[in-house]
Amino acid sequence: MRKKVTKAIFPVAGMGTRFLPATKSVPKEIMTLVDRPLVQYAIDEARAAGIKEFIFVTSRGKGALEDYFDHAPQLEQELRKKGKTELLETLQSTNMDSGAIAYIRQHKALGLGHAVWCARRLIGNEPFAVMLPDDVIAAEKPCLQQMVEAYEETGGSMVAAMEVEPSRTSSYGILDTSEERGDRVKVSGMVEKPAVDEAPSNLAVIGRYILAPTVLKNLNKLKSGSGGEIQLTDAIAQEIEQDRDVYGFRFRGQRFDCGSKAGFLQATVAFGLAREELRDELSAYLQSISQVDCAAQ
Numbered sequence: 534m535r536k537k538v539t540k541a542i543f544p545v546a547g548m549g550t551r552f553l554p555a556t557k558s559v560p561k562e563i564m565t566l567v568d569r570p571l572v573q574y575a576i577d578e579a580r581a582a583g584i585k586e587f588i589f590v591t592s593r594g595k596g597a598l599e600d601y602f603d604h605a606p607q608l609e610q611e612l613r614k615k616g617k618t619e620l621l622e623t624l625q626s627t628n629m630d631s632g633a634i635a636y637i638r639q640h641k642a643l644g645l646g647h648a649v650w651c652a653r654r655l656i657g658n659e660p661f662a663v664m665l666p667d668d669v670i671a672a673e674k675p676c677l678q679q680m681v682e683a684y685e686e687t688g689g690s691m692v693a694a695m696e697v698e699p700s701r702t703s704s705y706g707i708l709d710t711s712e713e714r715g716d717r718v719k720v721s722g723m724v725e726k727p728a729v730d731e732a733p734s735n736l737a738v739i740g741r742y743i744l745a746p747t748v749l750k751n752l753n754k755l756k757s758g759s760g761g762e763i764q765l766t767d768a769i770a771q772e773i774e775q776d777r778d779v780y781g782f783r784f785r786g787q788r789f790d791c792g793s794k795a796g797f798l799q800a801t802v803a804f805g806l807a808r809e810e811l812r813d814e815l816s817a818y819l820q821s822i823s824q825v826d827c828a829a830q
Contacts, residue, residue: 535688538681538743539585540655541662543575544648546592546639551793560598562666564797567804567811570601571791573627575666582677584662587634588655590648599636602629644762649744650752658746660684663765665740669800671807672786676741680782683717684743689778690769693741694718695788702729705737706766708781720779725766736781738766739788748772 549561556564563570579587591598605624612621639651649663662677670676676693684691694708709722724733742765751768772779789803790796805815 535685536659537583538660538662538684539583540588540659541579541584541586541664541677542588542590542649542652542656543572543664543666544590544639544645545572545595545598545666546590546642546648548592548594548642552797560595561792562595563598563601566669566791566797566800567808571666571669572598572601574669575664576629578670578675578677579662579664581675582662582681584677585633586655587629588652589634589636590639590651591636592639592642602627602634604628642762644764646752646763646765646768649765649768650749650763653749653752656746656749660743660745663740663742663744667790667792668740669789669791670741670784670786671789671803672784674785676784676786677743679716679784680741680743683780683782687717687778687780689780690745690748690772691717691743691780691782692720692738692769693784694736694781695739695783696735697737699732699735700729702727702732702735702737705739706764707732707734708736708738709733710736710781714780716783716785718781718783720773720781722773723766723770723779725764738781741784742769744769745772745777747775747777 545560545562547561549556552561552564562572566574576587589598609621609624612624635655637651637655639648664677672679680691680693697705703726706723706725707727708718708720709724710718711721712719718736722733723738724731727733748768751771752763769779787803789800791800802819805811
């Protein structure tokens with residue numbers, strides 16, 4: 534019987550330099566998208582997919598991230614006293630039970646593959662998910678849940694994939710595919726950030742993975758790859774070389790790159806418009822901006 538995916542790694546050790554000066558004192562992962570931190574969207578998605586153990590790979594200066602998931606008795610007591618039941622429930626949904634969450638330090642910024650490798654002792658010999666909170670995905674059924682359901686049929690390793698503009702392939706891990714199976718594609722090769730004229734396709738890997746534990750053994754052997762970092766893509770590519778199955782999964786939903794300022798702003802607008810209590814006022818504002826721009830032209 535195939536083992537269930539119950540553990541997820543969240544690599545959150547990055548310095549968030551693209552969002553300076555805000556990230557001078559605030560971890561990027563707890564910057565708010567409408568009224569929830571980026572990392573909360575990832576946690577909620579993981580919970581919906583059946584994840585029970587949450588492993589954060591952090592670095593110095595991420596104390597506020599750890600505090601976010603802790604209980605806040607004084608604040609809860611104040612909300613309870615004032616009868617603010619709905620706010621109390623929202624606050625309590627951010628709490629993590631003791632033992633459900635673990636933090637591991639990545640002392641040097643050696644890449645995503647190295648960050649995942651840092652959590653190897655907590656994974657053991659089980660399949661596991663990797664989630665990058667920068668990639669926020671709006672979907673009717675959460676992306677990782679879609680992937681877990683597909684994984685239960687296929688096994689192996691699986692990466693979330695989406696088509697990108699050919700001119701953007703040098704910013705992603707790119708898949709070389711051999712077989713289409715509906716929303717799944719059999720992967721015959723992977724290349725990290727290839728030059729535009731060397732990309733095998735325009736099918737890019739984004740920040741959701743379900744990986745076999747053998748990927749961690751591959752990371753043990755890897756040296757620095759693209760950009761002088763230890764690439765997770767290279768370790769997954771070794772699975773293919775060792776005749777193990779790797780699939781790309783075309784998820785249903787819209788991905789926002791919240792690691793960039795433009796993507797973060799786009800996500801803020803999209804998630805704001807999705808909220809019933811904000812939709813009318815925000816729509817009216819956006820329409821007024823559009824009319825001003827048209828008049829100026």
